Amino acid sequence: MSKPVCAIIGIGPGNGLSFAKKFSLEGYSVALCSRNLERLEEYADRIDNAYAFEYDVTDVSAADTVFSQIRKNLGPVNTLIYNAGAGDFSTFDDSTLKSFQRAWEVNAGGLFTSVKAVLADIRSCKGNIVVIGATASLRGGINTVPFASAKSAQRSLTQSLSKSLGPEGVHVSYVIVDGMINLESTRRNMPGKPDEYFMSPDDIADSVYFLTEQKESAWTFELDLRPFGEKWS
């Protein structure tokens, strides 16, 4: 197995799938990692050199196992894309400690655990870690209590990783996705919104891939992505 290995944590029909297609196209073996094995296997059938690995990032004991399997089957991981980001968008009154804690476990705890399990591989390859964040990573809003707090915790951890791993030759970066992804389900829920309001996951994948290709004399830690029609602050 001489292809470099990209492990993508968190795979749905949007960004995760597009990341997989992009890295496959660029010559990687791609490990698709998420809870829904059936869906992963369907994606793996459609994408060259993509393989399904069941992984629940909140199951602390699972991390070493899944990365061992990936290493054994595909080789050491060169690039980790952390795309797990399920989030509860609720007000404080509507949030529970359980939902607040679960958002943290998926976004921050799971990143911590996953990096602990795969970092030796990435260090040996002088590879990449790309974490997919959101505008909520930057500030708490009224309706984003669990999600925003968890994303802030995730961004802080990613920043620490970037500062400590950079000098070792490992590039760690953070992508602020500031917009709605163009998915059938999203469009159905927001029928009045025009095309320019939505982000194509393939276009996001291009920037994620670009980050992993930057030369080490000029590395980006953070970039934002938004659709051109977005009103932003």
Add this chain to the structure above:
Amino acid sequence: MSKPVCAIIGIGPGNGLSFAKKFSLEGYSVALCSRNLERLEEYADRIDNAYAFEYDVTDVSAADTVFSQIRKNLGPVNTLIYNAGAGDFSTFDDSTLKSFQRAWEVNAGGLFTSVKAVLADIRSCKGNIVVIGATASLRGGINTVPFASAKSAQRSLTQSLSKSLGPEGVHVSYVIVDGMINLESTRRNMPGKPDEYFMSPDDIADSVYFLTEQKESAWTFELDLRPFGEKWS
């Protein structure tokens, strides 16, 4: 009991003690809340109208009990000062998921639980919540992995609370403490540092109290505090 009630979560010989003295002096009944009941009782003996309440913010079931006790003994809480902030200052390699999670539980989870338990009181008084943060709330560093990530999660939650509770007349603010507190123990560990490098907890308490006195037409969400001799970025 006609005095307003200030509950301070997290009481040590530095900020917590100074907050207690300041609010006592300004006419509050003060509920001293932390894990070390013996120490709290010693402080309560020395401060007028201060009372000890054992409270471990990571014990989820304890929050309702402690605030019921405070309400019963002192009246409804008008002002909550969340000063629990024990943190692990470690690199990623030296951190464990346990220390990473515990830092979150103390700084973010405990704030969530405490506010859930006391918010009805504060809403009825149109009172105050002041959360004590740190420079690490703003960014992750190499040596602050558990602490910084937890403080970012805390700051995001506090910002959400401020935005949602402000229009109800509840003032929520966040204090970025950017410096070392002038304590015997700190000075012993840093014998070469001059006086101007350290912050007096009484001076911090003045700003915390001021935040609770601001008129509602001009409320602060966030302020930073640092000693005049500090080099900062």
Add this chain to the structure above:
Amino acid sequence: MSKPVCAIIGIGPGNGLSFAKKFSLEGYSVALCSRNLERLEEYADRIDNAYAFEYDVTDVSAADTVFSQIRKNLGPVNTLIYNAGAGDFSTFDDSTLKSFQRAWEVNAGGLFTSVKAVLADIRSCKGNIVVIGATASLRGGINTVPFASAKSAQRSLTQSLSKSLGPEGVHVSYVIVDGMINLESTRRNMPGKPDEYFMSPDDIADSVYFLTEQKESAWTFELDLRPFGEKWS
């Protein structure tokens, strides 16, 4: 003249007037400095220990003269409040280089010139500089091109001053005013807005004064102020 001297640059019926009343009340001699001498004299008549000094901050040659007059008449300046902030709120298309430059001259150039002229006084008193900013200091918007860019330049300069003068014992701070001031003229222009949308300049003045009273072990560089009813991001 043994009273400490507070010079306020930029005096209108809102913040400037309230700052003057507050510092007068707290025992300062107050130098009222702006272009409109007639209005200043009217204010000076109504406020104890307040004196009018004509000063156009964009007239570079005027700075030394006005601060010499203040020094001669009232004594060395202890506290400078830079409140000059006229701004053009225009889109890029509607802005001209002239309006873009003028906004910079009032907000940033005038601050530079004024501090150059008065710093020796403030250094000798270990005094205070408070600069009045706005949300636009933090980011450029579609409709705030000249104003926001000028305010960003002003904030950066104030931050530099704070970092360099702090260790000398001069406290430099920046106030982010995030809201509309409650003035007859403003209310007339926005008849549909409720009271809670507006900021009382007297309440802003309390925070400005508080900044000048902070003890040097715990100085604030920046704080935000907004009315409790404000929706903010």
Add this chain to the structure above:
Amino acid sequence: MSKPVCAIIGIGPGNGLSFAKKFSLEGYSVALCSRNLERLEEYADRIDNAYAFEYDVTDVSAADTVFSQIRKNLGPVNTLIYNAGAGDFSTFDDSTLKSFQRAWEVNAGGLFTSVKAVLADIRSCKGNIVVIGATASLRGGINTVPFASAKSAQRSLTQSLSKSLGPEGVHVSYVIVDGMINLESTRRNMPGKPDEYFMSPDDIADSVYFLTEQKESAWTFELDLRPFGEKWS
């Protein structure tokens, strides 16, 4: 003239030259614009499809002329790269109003004037504006008074442009260069610094070019670039 046109304002042996080579290689006609015509002509001789245009960004009357010449000779400008950034790195005490103002004129005033003169072209092409910033764009330091203030003003303006022009299909972005450029002169002045401390301008050019290639559903406003060995905060 069927090649798209890239105008680069501010050309030296570092970033400017690398941007020119990159856009030439990618099929652009490149307009090299700066004060030093002799140097520009030497560069133009070495780069395919590159042409020299004398332009002093602080000469307000020059902007319309130079962009007319470019339009006439090469066609309408599709992509503007604003790289003019000479800056005075001085303390407040060592700065003069003249140096403070000049830094603003080069970084902010010149950007304003240049965009005014070329925007009709860029709008008609739905093209790109990339502005080259620095860490100093984000905060004022003790030793960066004129430069940092000017860069903050520049960043604010660029943000305003991005928000207003995005919905028209014009992509405006800002690059935070956080490091020293690897030039003979720089290396000579910092003989003790290792290679990993320096940024290759060709690597910076790759990211600048990438920004202009992003699809409109996922545009970046701001990204940072730094060498992997950099300690950053």
